[in-house]
Amino acid sequence: MTNSNPDLDELTDVGFCAHANLRRAMRVTSQFYDAALKPTGLRATQFTLLAVVERRGEMPLSKLADVLVMDRTTLTRNLQPLIKNRWLSIGREADERVKLVSISPAGKAIVAEAMPFWRQAQDQVIAGLGGERMPGMIKDLRALVDVVGGS
Amino acid sequence: MTNSNPDLDELTDVGFCAHANLRRAMRVTSQFYDAALKPTGLRATQFTLLAVVERRGEMPLSKLADVLVMDRTTLTRNLQPLIKNRWLSIGREADERVKLVSISPAGKAIVAEAMPFWRQAQDQVIAGLGGERMPGMIKDLRALVDVVGGS
DNA sequence: TCATATTTGGTGCATATACACCTATTTCAC
DNA sequence: GTGAAATAGGTGTATATGCACCAAATATGA
Numbered sequence: 001m002t003n004s005n006p007d008l009d010e011l012t013d014v015g016f017c018a019h020a021n022l023r024r025a026m027r028v029t030s031q032f033y034d035a036a037l038k039p040t041g042l043r044a045t046q047f048t049l050l051a052v053v054e055r056r057g058e059m060p061l062s063k064l065a066d067v068l069v070m071d072r073t074t075l076t077r078n079l080q081p082l083i084k085n086r087w088l089s090i091g092r093e094a095d096e097r098v099k100l101v102s103i104s105p106a107g108k109a110i111v112a113e114a115m116p117f118w119r120q121a122q123d124q125v126i127a128g129l130g131g132e133r134m135p136g137m138i139k140d141l142r143a144l145v146d147v148v149g150g151s
Numbered sequence: 152m153t154n155s156n157p158d159l160d161e162l163t164d165v166g167f168c169a170h171a172n173l174r175r176a177m178r179v180t181s182q183f184y185d186a187a188l189k190p191t192g193l194r195a196t197q198f199t200l201l202a203v204v205e206r207r208g209e210m211p212l213s214k215l216a217d218v219l220v221m222d223r224t225t226l227t228r229n230l231q232p233l234i235k236n237r238w239l240s241i242g243r244e245a246d247e248r249v250k251l252v253s254i255s256p257a258g259k260a261i262v263a264e265a266m267p268f269w270r271q272a273q274d275q276v277i278a279g280l281g282g283e284r285m286p287g288m289i290k291d292l293r294a295l296v297d298v299v300g301g302s
Numbered sequence: 303t304c305a306t307a308t309t310t311g312g313t314g315c316a317t318a319t320a321c322a323c324c325t326a327t328t329t330c331a332c
Numbered sequence: 333g334t335g336a337a338a339t340a341g342g343t344g345t346a347t348a349t350g351c352a353c354c355a356a357a358t359a360t361g362a
Binding site: 010011012014016017018019020021022023024025026027028029030031032033044045048051055068069070071118119121122123124125126128129131133134135136137138140141142143144145147148149150 | 161162163165167168169170171172173174175176177178179180181182183184195196199202206219220221222269270272273274275276277279280282284285286287288289291292293294295296298299300301
């Protein structure tokens, strides 16, 4: 009576490993968006980080890590090249432990410059996967974060 | 007449970036599978690599990189800890350029040991996402690789 | 008040990822 | 047969990722 759906049997095969399939898709997608953004000098991950800081505004490092669902120490290191390029800056507040991450005018400028390149890549992915399929995949990825994420 | 589907408008927002959503889902999922496999000492990526070599048998490094949809140089480095632990070994053939990657008895043993831990993690993901949703997401991820992958 | 727990962030280490560039071997055209 | 092209793989460099552990500042409670 179990497994009346043949797909459910397949799911216990390593070929259907969520991790392996995500990792593989992530590799090709990162290369694709990185290539699209190459004229701007930004990596896709950096573009995402800058866009989030621009949209959400100044916030503490740990809060930003929560928003990105990224380890705090990973974020610390990902910030370095962006600070070095003066796209992001670090501010202080009364609580001397806190580092406030904010985007500079130069940071906003490069996000604006990169946006058309990002949109072109995004449009190509939508066209390739199909406009009707894409929203469902994004929803699935977000659900996965909610389900599996330790938050 | 364009964009009769409201979802299609959303897709051009950076919040629906395929790269950012994949990367975020990959982060939480890697942590989840890594934690599940921790008793075995294997990382999820290493488990995947070993399982593929076991299933597909001995093959040249570049061929393995194609199968994994992974850059050749990434694979070279990912192999190192597995070779050091004697789970994988490198063989030679007539063409002296070729390195043949094969799994050792110890490699097969640790894959077998890790399999129940992997399955537990996989089952939890299936349960969390829903058995009816999971196959579709895997199909989407594979389609993304086909569409976006430079192969 | 002051010792302790919590919060905030960083470092050391190891793996994961890939581009640009390199070497060695083999194949192929002539 | 030999020189160029193609193939197989590695190195240098940079980013991306997170765990274990650490330091400093703040909050808490007796």
